[in-house]
Amino acid sequence: MAAVAARELRDGEVVFVGIGLPNLACNLARRTHAPRLVLIYESGAIGAVPERLPVSIGDPALVTGSSMVCGMADVFQSILQSGRIEVGFLGGAQVDRYGNINTTVVGSYERPAVRLPGSGGAAEIAIHARRLLIVSKLSLRAFPERVDFITSPGQRHDGVPRSRLGMPGAGPVKVITDKAILEADEATGEMVLAALYPRVDDADVRREVGWSLRRRPRLGRVEPPSATEVRLLREVLDPRRLYLKG
């Protein structure tokens, strides 16, 4: 999933890196096909070139050798809100039919069954990044028809398209999972099946999605990770398995 996500980043792009798997994917991309990727972390590290995999988005290795370190007011106002982020990259506990993400609560807000960490910078990344990539492991629990709480907005809110709500960015264009890639349908804003991993079929994906998943007329094939990608991930980037589980 990390390798597949990394391939979505183009060399030279400016990417706002979220916590968790996006952090790993961005650092893999920088060490493979996108050496000029500009990594921006909400902690204020601009053009980070971490020599070790950052354990968090505030890791000291993000500072050493970076091109700029600024305060968080600058990050959110002058870099994100001003439209300078080309790609936002988020994970999510729940992702719904329209790519709305929930990282706040499972259940009701007032009496949550599970309290999650909340937005952090995710809400504004989803609003402002020119395009948004989401990575999340496929499961019925993680992909409900409608999330319990919209932390970070997707393509539609109560049926209203995001452009009508005044959001500058294009929103979630792809959801990268461990079995398939979903893409936002341009007409309906729905996440639709766009590509399958090897040895996975339509039905395997549908079983793990809480809405009647539509599909592109022609599905793409996701290439398995190359030997180089696997080696970098396991031996260089994440030998302690901070992000790579199982």
Place this chain on the structure above:
Amino acid sequence: MRDAVARFVHDGDTVVIEGFTHLICFAAGHEIIRQGRRNLTLARLTPDLIYDQMIAAGCARKLTFSWAGNPGVGSLHAFRRAVEGKGAAPLEIEEYSHFGMVARFSAGAARLPFWPLRNYMGTDLPRVNPRIRTVTCPYTGEQLATVPALNPEVTIVHAQRADAEGNTQIWGLLGVQKEAAFASQRVIVVVEELVDQSVIRSDPNRTVIPGMIVHGVVVEPWGAHPSYVQGYYDRDNDFYLAWEPISRDPDKLARYLDEFIYAVPDRAAYVRKQPGLAARLRAGERFSSGVNYGF
């Protein structure tokens, strides 16, 4: 530290111990716990382990925040128990996103009543936090989100160094400390090293907090552990991992507070209790090249 907390942190205050992963002043949080402060409103973007400990110790009535997790590990379980209704005491919460919290401090620092931002459309945050509102721009007619100023009674900032007047220099991640300090009625800076004023004046661009807004300077080496100080010591990631099972179990958490906070008189004793810290975490050397301030 004992005197600074006794003098500047009072029951019922809104207290901000800022620092984004970097420079979180655990020494101040521990002293506030030891002195038994109650009914505090704790505000921070990322409550982190320090507010989890302060919530567990019963210091907090309310938490104002934007991301409450253990970065790269999982949950803050004392926080979760309180919010999920399984804790010893209820905890009121007021929740924003990071941008919202940054904007609240920016308004507070400028002594404006609110701060406008293009944000929150399509999210459920304004539904659960009625203090996130909107304003119509008088120039463009555009509707913008607003958040209210945050002006805490006291802000505590950890830093690499300051002089005796409180002119404080920080390098590495700057977080929102400058805005939080300027927004605050009282400011305590806690530093790894107290330096002569000539050191500060040799590199004034590195000063983030001027002495004119500082009420107390505390010298407390290793005062940010298990957080980190760029150029001094690394983050104790092993402790952040260890916090998961400790905070998950209220009895283990209580034993932790007893052993590492209540049973030690101060930070020096806390450091002596953990003899391997320097060998494990001391920072390597990566010096910057200096600049010419001449004219």
